[in-house]
Amino acid sequence: MNYYKEIKQELINNEIVKKAKDYSKNRSDLNTYYNVGKLLRDAGKNYGEGIIKEYSVKLTLELGKGYSISNLKNMRKFYILFSKSQTVSDQLTWSHYTNLIILNDIEKINYYIDICIKYNLSCRELRTKIKNNEYERLDEETKEKLVNNKNNEVIDFIKNPILIKNSLNYTEISEKLLKKLVLEDIDNFLTELGNGFCYIKNEYKIKIGDRYNYIDLLLYNIEFNCYVVIELKITELKKEHIGQIQTYMNYIDKNIKQINQNKTIGIIICKKNNKFIMEYCSDERIITREYELINHSIFN
Secondary structure (H helix, E strand, O other): OOHHHHHHHHHHHHHHHHHHOHHHHHHHHHHHHHHHHHHHHHHHHHHOOOHHHHHHHHHHHHHOOOOOHHHHHHHHHHHHHHOOOOOOOOOOOHHHHHHHHHHOOHHHHHHHHHHHHHHOOOHHHHHHHHHOOOOOOOOHHHHHHHHOOOOOOOOOOOOOOEEEEOOOOOOOOOHHHHHHHHHHOHHHHHHHHOOOEEEEEEEEEEEEOOEEEEEEEEEEEOOOOEEEEEEEOOOEOOHHHHHHHHHHHHHHHHHOOOOOOEEEEEEEEEOEOOHHHHHOOOOOOEEEEEEEEEOHHHHO
C-alpha cells in the first residue's frame, strides 16, 4: 500500500471541501486528520518512526505549511486515542483536540470534551481549565460517577482546593480580605464551585432572636433549585464552624426557601480541612473545601 499517496489525497480532498463548503470545514478537518492518523499509524508499523519525518518533508514541499512532524504526530495520536470506541464531536475544533490529546488520559479528555460542549468553551478557556488542573481537583467519587454516567449532585463539581485570585499578592489574609478577593472575581469563584451557581448577596443579614447575623455569601443553584450558604474561614476547620453554618442554613430553609425548592446546602471554605471533625458531622448538606490563593496570571 502506498501510504504517502493515500495521506496526500486525504489532505487534498479536505482542502477542496474547505474551499467549497465553509459550513462543513470543521467536520472535514476532523474526519481527514482521523483518517490520516490511521494511515500514519499503519505506515509507522511497516516503515518505522522515521516515516513521519519523511512524509512531513514531502507534504510541506508539495502542499505547503501545516504538515510539520509535530502536526502529523498529533494526527496519529488523535486516531489512536479516539479509535477506541470514542466519538469525535464536531462541536470541538481541531485546535481543541490538539490541547486535549496531550493529556493521555481518556477519562480526563472526556470530562473536558463534555464541558466544552455544554458551555461552548473557546480554546483559550479550555487551556485555562487544563492549566488550573480542574479535573484533578474533582472528588474521586465524582470522577467515578462520570465514568459510570451516574446522576450528579450539587456538590460534585465543587473543586478542591478552590482557587482564589490573589490580585495584589497579599501575604497576610483576613476573612474580610478573603471575601474581598472572592467578590473581585466572582465569576471565576462561581465557576470553581461548579455548575449553575448564581450570586445573591454578600453579608446577607438575618435576624435570629434579637441579634443580627451576617452570612458571608448567599448563592442560589439554578440546576438543583436550592439556596447555598458560603462561609469563609482563614483557619483550619473548627467544630463551631459547623454549628454556625448549620444555623444559617436552617434559617434560610425556615424563612426564605419556598415549598417547591430543595433544602439549602452549606459550603465552608477554609484554609485547612479537618476530616476528624467532618467525620462527626451528621448533616450531609454541609461540605468543606480548602482554598488556595494564586497569582492572577493562572486565570489568563
